[in-house]
Amino acid sequence: xxxxxxxxxxxxxxxxxxxxxxxxxxxxxxxxxxxxxxxxxxxxxxxxxxxxxxxxxxxxxxxxxxxxxxxxxxxxxxxxxxxxxxxxxxxxxxxxxxxxxxxxxxxxxxxxxxxxxxxxxxxxxxxxxxxxxxxxxxxxxxxxxxxxxxxxxxxxxxxxxxxxxxxxxxxxxxxxxxxxxxxxxxxxxxxxxxxxxxxxxxxxxxxxxxxxxxxxxxxxxxxxxxxxxxxxxxxxxxxxxxxxxxxxxxxxxxxxxxxxxxxxxxxxxxxxxxxxxxxxxxxxxxxxxxxxxxxxxxxxxxxxxxxxxxxxxxxxxxxxxxxxxxxxxxxxxxxxxxxxxxxxxxxxxxxxxxxxxxxxxxxxxxxxxxxxxxxxxxxxxxxxxxxxxxxxxxxxxxxxxxxxxxxxxxxxxxxxxxxxxxxxxxxxxxxxxxxxxxxxxxxxxxxxxxxxxxxxxxxxxxxxxxxxxxxxxxxxxxxxxxxxxxxxxxxxxxxxxxxxxxxxxxxxxxxxxxxxxxxxxxxxxxxxxxxxxxxxxxxxxxxxxxxxxxx
Amino acid sequence: xxxxxxxxxxxxxxxxxxxxxxxxxxxxxxxxxxxxxxxxxxxxxxxxxxxxxxxxxxxxxxxxxxxxxxxxxxxxxxxxxxxxxxxxxxxxxxxxxxxxxxxxxxxxxxxxxxxxxxxxxxxxxxxxxxxxxxxxxxxxxxxxxxxxxxxxxxxxxxxxxxxxxxxxxxxxxxxxxxxxxxxxxxxxxxxxxxxxxxxxxxxxxxxxxxxxxxxxxxxxxxxxx
Numbered sequence: 001x002x003x004x005x006x007x008x009x010x011x012x013x014x015x016x017x018x019x020x021x022x023x024x025x026x027x028x029x030x031x032x033x034x035x036x037x038x039x040x041x042x043x044x045x046x047x048x049x050x051x052x053x054x055x056x057x058x059x060x061x062x063x064x065x066x067x068x069x070x071x072x073x074x075x076x077x078x079x080x081x082x083x084x085x086x087x088x089x090x091x092x093x094x095x096x097x098x099x100x101x102x103x104x105x106x107x108x109x110x111x112x113x114x115x116x117x118x119x120x121x122x123x124x125x126x127x128x129x130x131x132x133x134x135x136x137x138x139x140x141x142x143x144x145x146x147x148x149x150x151x152x153x154x155x156x157x158x159x160x161x162x163x164x165x166x167x168x169x170x171x172x173x174x175x176x177x178x179x180x181x182x183x184x185x186x187x188x189x190x191x192x193x194x195x196x197x198x199x200x201x202x203x204x205x206x207x208x209x210x211x212x213x214x215x216x217x218x219x220x221x222x223x224x225x226x227x228x229x230x231x232x233x234x235x236x237x238x239x240x241x242x243x244x245x246x247x248x249x250x251x252x253x254x255x256x257x258x259x260x261x262x263x264x265x266x267x268x269x270x271x272x273x274x275x276x277x278x279x280x281x282x283x284x285x286x287x288x289x290x291x292x293x294x295x296x297x298x299x300x301x302x303x304x305x306x307x308x309x310x311x312x313x314x315x316x317x318x319x320x321x322x323x324x325x326x327x328x329x330x331x332x333x334x335x336x337x338x339x340x341x342x343x344x345x346x347x348x349x350x351x352x353x354x355x356x357x358x359x360x361x362x363x364x365x366x367x368x369x370x371x372x373x374x375x376x377x378x379x380x381x382x383x384x385x386x387x388x389x390x391x392x393x394x395x396x397x398x399x400x401x402x403x404x405x406x407x408x409x410x411x412x413x414x415x416x417x418x419x420x421x422x423x424x425x426x427x428x429x430x431x432x433x434x435x436x437x438x439x440x441x442x443x444x445x446x447x448x449x450x451x452x453x454x455x456x457x458x459x460x461x462x463x464x465x466x467x468x469x470x471x472x473x474x475x476x477x478x479x480x481x482x483x484x485x486x487x488x489x490x491x492x493x494x495x496x497x498x499x500x501x502x503x504x505x506x507x508x509x510x511x512x513x514x515x516x517x518x519x520x521x522x523x524x525x526x527x528x529x530x531x532x533x534x535x536x537x538x539x540x541x542x543x544x545x546x547x548x549x550x551x
Numbered sequence: 552x553x554x555x556x557x558x559x560x561x562x563x564x565x566x567x568x569x570x571x572x573x574x575x576x577x578x579x580x581x582x583x584x585x586x587x588x589x590x591x592x593x594x595x596x597x598x599x600x601x602x603x604x605x606x607x608x609x610x611x612x613x614x615x616x617x618x619x620x621x622x623x624x625x626x627x628x629x630x631x632x633x634x635x636x637x638x639x640x641x642x643x644x645x646x647x648x649x650x651x652x653x654x655x656x657x658x659x660x661x662x663x664x665x666x667x668x669x670x671x672x673x674x675x676x677x678x679x680x681x682x683x684x685x686x687x688x689x690x691x692x693x694x695x696x697x698x699x700x701x702x703x704x705x706x707x708x709x710x711x712x713x714x715x716x717x718x719x720x721x722x723x724x725x726x727x728x729x730x731x732x733x734x735x736x737x738x739x740x741x742x743x744x745x746x747x748x749x750x751x752x753x754x755x756x757x758x759x760x761x762x763x764x765x766x767x768x769x770x771x772x773x774x775x776x
Binding site: 439440441442443444445446447448449450451452453459460463464538539541 | 599602603604607608609632633634635636637638639640642644646648649650652659660662688689690693706707710712716
């Protein structure tokens with residue numbers, strides 16, 4: 001929508017063109033530069049030959065495809081069912097406020113929490129040992145970092161489910177869509193369809209195409225995740241993303257080149273799978289079968305898993321001596337927290353990066369959605385969402401070269417820019433539905449009352465959108481906090497955040513300290529969501545008694 | 552110079568589709584002209600052309616272009632932005648701002664040149680005229696349809712418009728309520744002595760049988776969502 005209400009056509013076109021062009025340039029320059037820089041590095045034939053010749057490559061590749069596709073399929077399947085369930089039983093509005101808490105849980109914290117439960121010396125076995133199992137010592141089972149990637153699939157499923165559910169639910173709760181879909185759903189039932197058929201044939205076909213990008217993001221995450229796979233994924237061989245990451249971090253230049261080629265292979269796989277997914281989605285997604293009570297159970301289990309993970313992390317962070325079959329630690333300690341306090345710098349770095357990159361992306365997104373025409377937005381949308389669907393290993397490669405060329409390597413500003421590139425698509429996705437739902441006639445009414453554009457924005461539009469704006473910022477904040485690869489790579493190891501600390505400690509197996517950092521990693525985004533919820537609270541009007549004078 | 556509202560539409564439409572052409576309207580001050588026609592004939596688009604809100608269309612729809620002229624009391628409005636035209640607009644959905652109270656909605660319309668001390672008094676008076684004393688601090692969503700319509704009209708009038716456009720203001724109300732509201736609305740707008748254009752598809756809504764313009768549907772109606 002254009003806001004140069006009624007301005008002469010020529011002026012309007014000039015203004016309409018200038019701002020969006022400038023905004024597009026500001027965002028496209030670092031992104032395009034980074035991508036180009038990454039692709040240029042891949043034109044090394046000997047590295048590709050080395051990659052091909054390495055026996056690890058094929059097994060790692062297979063593992064990547066298996067874990068990525070299996071977790072995406074699971075997420076898709078269960079989200080479709082949960083949405084149907086929520087829509088039919090009118091529970092979506094009740095669920096929605098709880099989902100951000102799940103979203104705010106970073107990938108690494110989720111993986112660490114799961115390890116605390118599932119490892120051979122984890123809680124799951126402690127509860128039943130030695131009573132049921134007879135174990136006096138942890139069994140030599142590969143229950144975490146299992147060679148089949150099951151732990152990774154479980155962790156990805158738990159972590160991506162709330163994301164897709166949230167994106168879909170925000171669409172379905174959009175005032176205009178909700179009303180229309182409810183009405184159409186009711187009409188379908190009057191024509192003799194069951195609630196489930198009505199949902200599957202009327203609501204679902206309209207909803208599914210809107211989930212195309214988020215679903216690709218889930219797939220990309222599953223295929224290319226590094227931090228989670230380092231913690232809970234298989235180790236020999238690891239997934240291709242982890243292998244690429246290990247090679248890139250090696251001092252040997254040949255290995256580094258092989259890492260670049262591996263990142264290229266990962267990107268190519270993602271591209272092929274994405275094209276396949278788009279083709280499938282264009283035909284229309286098959287509705288996943290019949291409804292059953294199982295899906296309520298799945299939803300409840302997912303919520304409970306989060307509760308269990310949070311609890312395990314909290315207990316883990318204050319556990320001292322904790323011999324195996326005991327359910328509770330025999331010694332409690334605050335040492336880890338004392339140590340965290342002494343490294344307050346880490347927390348401040350995390351906060352600073354998150355606030356700066358989320359705010360930057362929010363301002364940019366608001367300016368973009370306000371000034372760019374509908375056509376421009378449609379045209380450039382895929383470009384802004386690229387960071388979601390391309391492997392993060394590829395991005396860090398490009399962003400690192402960019403930082404080198406702009407002399408920002410290991411600098412706060414360069415790191416902030418790298419975070420912003422990764423944060424932008426999430427903020428845009430979170431903000432867009434609300435912007436689209438704004439009634440264009442509101443602007444007409446305000447202008448007809450004699451008020452200009454800024455007054456409309458400041459007094460009417462932004463206040464109306466404040467909840468969406470606040471939560472988009474919180475989403476951006478959470479995404480920034482969870483960044484692992486860019487922080488380590490573009491920051492040249494000079495910037496420690498709670499996430500880099502947690503992942504590093506997880507590799508070292510320091511249960512107490514890693515739990516403390518994981519708790520912190522979870523707590524900071526939760527804080528941001530709490531602030532957003534407080535800021536975005538709708539206005540409270542005075543309570544009314546009986547409705548009198550009903551004309 | 553109160554010469555009223557003069558509208559000449561040579562052509563109104565998108566690049567590919569002409570909605571209205573060759574239309575002339577003249578509305579003297581204090582008179583209500585009724586614009587009638589079937590859905591999709593471009594009635595509301597004529598109002599948008601007068602108010603200068605042709606660009607405010609739902610996403611994905613082509614904004615319409617006007618070839619023609621809009622004059623109000625001797626001023627040429629054709630190229631002015633909406634907020635400088637002094638043309639009030641009331642839609643069938645009252646479009647009260649949901650985050651402002653009833654009084655907040657009214658206060659938002661009081662012009663900036665009005666002295667601070669007088670602003671509240673104007674709002675209070677508007678509430679009285681709308682028979683809504685005591686409703687000032689209420690959430691607009693708790694009002695009934697008729698109450699909302701009255702607030703929307705008072706809000707438009709508080710901005711001291713020099714012309715007023717009513718876009719099917721009664722179409723969402725039931726018959727009994729319409730019959731009540733019509734004389735109230737007409738009395739209030741006539742009192743202001745400004746030209747008014749009313750768009751409707753209901754013969755009963757006609758304010759002044761002497762001033763009715765019928766628009767015919769063009770062969771192909773544009774799709775409205």
